[in-house]
Every structure is written in structure tokens, then in C-alpha cells.
Amino acid sequence: MLASLRGILIAAIFSITIIMVTIPIVFFALLRLIPIPAWQHMLNPCLDACANFWIWVNNAQQNWLLPTRLEIEGVGNLDPKEWYMLVANHQAWADILIVVRTFGTRIPGVKFFFKRSLLWVPVLGLALWGLDFPSMSRHSKAAIARDPSLKGRDLERTRKACARFRHHPVTIINFLEGTRFTSEKHQQQGAVYRHLLMPKAGGLAFALNAMDGQLHQLLDVTIHYEGGIPSYWDYVRGNVKTIRVQVRQLPIPADLLGDYEGDPAFRARFQQWVNTLWQQKDETIEILSQRQ
Numbered sequence: 417m418l419a420s421l422r423g424i425l426i427a428a429i430f431s432i433t434i435i436m437v438t439i440p441i442v443f444f445a446l447l448r449l450i451p452i453p454a455w456q457h458m459l460n461p462c463l464d465a466c467a468n469f470w471i472w473v474n475n476a477q478q479n480w481l482l483p484t485r486l487e488i489e490g491v492g493n494l495d496p497k498e499w500y501m502l503v504a505n506h507q508a509w510a511d512i513l514i515v516v517r518t519f520g521t522r523i524p525g526v527k528f529f530f531k532r533s534l535l536w537v538p539v540l541g542l543a544l545w546g547l548d549f550p551s552m553s554r555h556s557k558a559a560i561a562r563d564p565s566l567k568g569r570d571l572e573r574t575r576k577a578c579a580r581f582r583h584h585p586v587t588i589i590n591f592l593e594g595t596r597f598t599s600e601k602h603q604q605q606g607a608v609y610r611h612l613l614m615p616k617a618g619g620l621a622f623a624l625n626a627m628d629g630q631l632h633q634l635l636d637v638t639i640h641y642e643g644g645i646p647s648y649w650d651y652v653r654g655n656v657k658t659i660r661v662q663v664r665q666l667p668i669p670a671d672l673l674g675d676y677e678g679d680p681a682f683r684a685r686f687q688q689w690v691n692t693l694w695q696q697k698d699e700t701i702e703i704l705s706q707r708q
Contacts, residue, residue, distance in 0.1 A: 423653035445546035490663035506591035524585035550577035578626035621676035
């Protein structure tokens with residue numbers, strides 16, 4: 417009973433704070449529609465302040481109300497005025513909450529690509545739109561075959577989003593697996609890694625190139641849930657005993673910027689770099705899973 421009440425309380429605070437911050441977010445976002453670049457740039461700190469308030473409140477309530485122990489390693493000196501690319505393994509709905517708890521406001525405002533259908537979720541969709549999170553439709557191969565004009569549409573959205581991000585420090589979050597880890601998906605892919613799905617290198621390569629060298633710090637985040645991957649309800653009820661997070665700050669070499677689609681040699685080199693990163697992450701999860 418106590419765990420259920422805790423879960424209801426945390427979920428309620430999440431919902432209330434989203435509503436609270438969405439009102440000023442939409443207000444400032446509408447003002448930013450005025451096509452004057454200096455005016456638009458001036459409003460970005462106001463939007464960041466709204467997002468940081470949400471982060472502070474929800475980090476505080478998780479720290480106060482949840483018995484979950486968060487063990488974090490590797491977070492060194494961070495600069496909220498720097499641009500970061502953050503990559504992480506993806507297992508649960510709680511992943512983004514854990515990332516935000518790990519870094520708080522020590523990094524600039526996080527941006528991640530979300531499914532376009534979320535724009536129609538009441539309140540949440542408005543907040544995502546107002547904070548300039550880029551949306552993706554992820555058309556299937558069959559849909560593209562029926563309508564070839566769909567091909568490249570998401571890449572164009574990525575290009576436009578990254579163009580906006582160049583004017584204001586951001587942290588772009590990329591879950592390279594593209595979907596949450598499950599045993600079924602793992603087996604379908606041939607279980608190349610012990611704890612991970614295959615990474616999708618193309619989106620990362622395109623984002624780095626679209627940012628034109630402005631992203632030169634990579635935050636490699638590895639998350640491990642002790643006792644197995646939880647549902648969102650498991651997490652907010654406090655059923656997760658320990659969550660281990662390891663962070664590595666890595667440079668993004670200049671030779672990782674290139675034409676992923678048109679240059680086969682660059683594509684092979686970039687895929688090798690991502691595969692090496694993922695192999696190291698898989699080994700890290702194995703080590704974290706053996707800790708008591």
C-alpha cells in the first residue's frame with residue numbers, strides 16, 4: 417500500500433509540474449515565433465529556466481520520496497555553456513529520468529528526438545513543441561515504398577533542428593538502439609551484444625555533421641538497473657533497489673564529421689567507431705551487473 421501511494425504521489429507531482437511549466441513555456445515559445453533572430457535568442461534562457469525548474473522539482477521529489485540508491489561514477493567537470501552529445505543505452509521509460517537525475521542542471525538543456533505522435537498528448541505535446549524538441553516519424557520501409565516522398569523527411573527535420581541548436585548551448589540525447597531493450601528484440605537481432613541491441617550509427621553521424629563541429633564533447637552514459645529492467649510504475653513505487661550509472665567524457669574527433677550517406681569509406685569508419693563504443697558499453701554493463 418505504501419509503495420502504491422508513493423507511486424501515485426510521484427506521478428501526480430510529475431503531472432502537476434508539467435502543467436505548471438507548460439504555461440510559461442508555450443507563452444515564451446509563441447513570442448519566439450516573431451522572426452527576429454536576436455529576439456528569439458533572447459528568449460532561450462527563459463525557456464531554459466522553465467525546464468530547469470521542472471528538473472529541480474522532479475529530481476528533488478525522487479531523491480526525497482524514492483528509496484532507490486543511485487550510484488553514479490565518472491561525472492567530472494561539466495559546463496552549462498558547452499554543447500554536448502549524450503549517448504546512452506535504452507531499457508526503460510525511466511531512462512530519461514535517470515539521465516536528468518545524473519546531471520541535473522550541470523549541463524545545458526537536454527534535447528532528444530521523440531515520436532511525432534507524442535505531439536498530440538495533452539500538455540506534454542505542447543511542452544515538447546515549446547522547448548523545441550525535434551520530432552521524428554520513423555516511416556517504415558513499406559510506407560516509403562508506397563510514398564517515396566517520405567524518404568529523407570526525418571533527416572531534413574534533423575538538419576533544421578540542429579541548425580537551431582547551433583545558436584544556444586544544448587545537450588542532444590541519442591539512444592542509439594532506437595528502441596527499448598527487450599529479450600525478444602535481442603534474440604531477433606542475433607544477440608550480438610550481451611546486454612545491448614545493435615546501435616544505429618546513421619542518426620548520430622548526421623547530427624554531428626549537421627552541427628558542423630560545434631559538438632566536440634561526448635557524454636557516454638551507461639545505465640544498469642539492479643534486479644532487472646523496471647516498468648515506469650515499478651520505478652515510481654520504489655521497487656528498484658539500486659541503479660548504477662557510469663559516465664565517460666570523450667572527445668569527438670574532427671574526422672567523425674563527414675557524409676555518412678554518400679561516402680562509403682567514411683560510413684564504414686564511423687560504424688566501426690560506434691561499434692567499438694558499444695562493445696565497451698556492453699563490457700561496462702557486465703561489470704556493473706556483477707557488483708553487489
